[in-house]
Amino acid sequence: xxxxxxxxxxxxxxxxxxxxxxxxxxxxxxxxxxxxxxxxxxxxxxxxxxxxxxxxxxxxxxxxxxxxxxxxxxxxxxxxxxxxxxxxxxxxxxxxxxxxxxxxxxxxxxxxxxxxxxxxxxxxxxxxxxxxxxxxxxxxxxxxxxxxxxxxxxxxxxxxxxxxxxxxxxxxxxxxxxxxxxxxxxxxxxxxxxxxxxxxxxxxxxxxxxxxxxxxxxxxxxxxxxxxxxxxxxxxxxxxxxxxxxxxxxxxxxxxxxxxxxxxxxxxxxxxxxxxxxxxxxxxxxxxxxxxxxxxxxxxxxxxxxxxxxxxxxxxxxxxxxxxxxxxxxxxxxxxxxxxxxxxxxxxxxxxxxxxxxxxxxxxxxxxxxxxxxxxxxxxxxxxxxxxxxxxxxxxxxxxxx
Numbered sequence: 001x002x003x004x005x006x007x008x009x010x011x012x013x014x015x016x017x018x019x020x021x022x023x024x025x026x027x028x029x030x031x032x033x034x035x036x037x038x039x040x041x042x043x044x045x046x047x048x049x050x051x052x053x054x055x056x057x058x059x060x061x062x063x064x065x066x067x068x069x070x071x072x073x074x075x076x077x078x079x080x081x082x083x084x085x086x087x088x089x090x091x092x093x094x095x096x097x098x099x100x101x102x103x104x105x106x107x108x109x110x111x112x113x114x115x116x117x118x119x120x121x122x123x124x125x126x127x128x129x130x131x132x133x134x135x136x137x138x139x140x141x142x143x144x145x146x147x148x149x150x151x152x153x154x155x156x157x158x159x160x161x162x163x164x165x166x167x168x169x170x171x172x173x174x175x176x177x178x179x180x181x182x183x184x185x186x187x188x189x190x191x192x193x194x195x196x197x198x199x200x201x202x203x204x205x206x207x208x209x210x211x212x213x214x215x216x217x218x219x220x221x222x223x224x225x226x227x228x229x230x231x232x233x234x235x236x237x238x239x240x241x242x243x244x245x246x247x248x249x250x251x252x253x254x255x256x257x258x259x260x261x262x263x264x265x266x267x268x269x270x271x272x273x274x275x276x277x278x279x280x281x282x283x284x285x286x287x288x289x290x291x292x293x294x295x296x297x298x299x300x301x302x303x304x305x306x307x308x309x310x311x312x313x314x315x316x317x318x319x320x321x322x323x324x325x326x327x328x329x330x331x332x333x334x335x336x337x338x339x340x341x342x343x344x345x346x347x348x349x350x351x352x353x354x355x356x357x358x359x360x361x362x363x364x365x366x367x368x369x370x371x372x373x374x375x376x377x378x379x380x381x382x383x384x385x386x387x388x389x390x391x392x393x394x395x396x397x398x399x400x401x402x
Contacts, residue, residue, distance in 0.1 A: 011073055072313055
């Protein structure tokens with residue numbers, strides 16, 4: 001079965017879910033899946049940098065704009081790069097220079113739709129057509145999504161907006177003033193505190209931000225037919241009182257949403273802080289579902305990836321609810337059959353079946369030791385427990401039908 005045929009029904013269900021929302025965030029990011037150890041089944045995989053070999057996955061995750069809860073996947077794409085031809089063994093430095101220059105020239109000539117960066121625009125257009133017109137979808141991208149084609153495409157779409165972290169100190173119309181210079185000249189409009197999640201480069205902490213904002217006109221590249229400036233708002237957030245040894249946060253955010261007061265500036269910064277949900281999702285896919293440990297031919301791996309991607313969405317939803325709303329009724333997380341199975345497998349039942357009880361019960365199915373209850377529940381334990389719960393539910397249904 002193809003990856004798209006597995007993931008598309010889930011994406012359609014998510015689109016139906018968010019149709020009830022006036023505004024929904026869609027956080028996008030790309031990750032590399034490394035299968036370099038595959039020797040005999042390399043066809044269908046490709047280079048991913050630093051000598052790796054594997055697949056590239058782009059995920060567009062729906063997020064509640066108020067509390068940051070994941071709502072499901074709205075779009076997902078997987079592909080591989082074609083292996084590059086090896087240069088001649090006797091190539092001289094001058095020949096290498098000419099070959100690389102020719103490759104760059106040919107890359108510039110390629111239609112934008114054939115480039116990897118098209119995925120950012122493809123997400124905008126695909127989700128625009130799948131989500132109800134009554135729902136405004138705000139895409140949230142990191143610096144890799146800071147390309148002029150993204151802002152240009154939004155001009156054509158009816159219920160789509162973006163929040164993108166700027167990667168370039170862009171030139172502004174009409175006098176080529178630079179983006180950072182203009183925002184640094186603005187007065188501080190507010191101070192805001194946000195929670196920063198743990199990453200490979202920092203510990204979790206609360207960050208105090210000073211925020212400036214104003215409207216800007218981005219110069220349109222000459223390759224565009226429409227040369228009108230790209231009218232957006234810039235929100236510039238800088239961390240103050242940063243702990244020693246940590247790198248201060250500095251976000252230059254560009255958005256199509258009108259930021260005319262401090263309240264909306266606060267909202268834009270908060271929305272961008274939810275972008276880490278998609279990184280958490282990819283972490284669950286890799287460390288929890290262990291998607292890179294399998295050794296299959298590419299077609300089989302892409303099919304398996306479709307199933308694992310959906311499970312990772314469910315695990316992200318579960319872990320976030322457990323972290324933020326542990327006392328919520330378990331029915332917010334599980335269906336009646338899943339609750340019935342967990343009750344049958346639990347030695348003791350609390351008076352109220354909460355999310356915290358459900359997560360701990362699932363963890364026990366995955367091998368979590370009851371006497372080590374102070375040890376944090378790991379994602380691999382939840383992954384094993386979630387799979388076992390699904391197997392038990394399937395067995396329960398089969399037993400009732402026979």
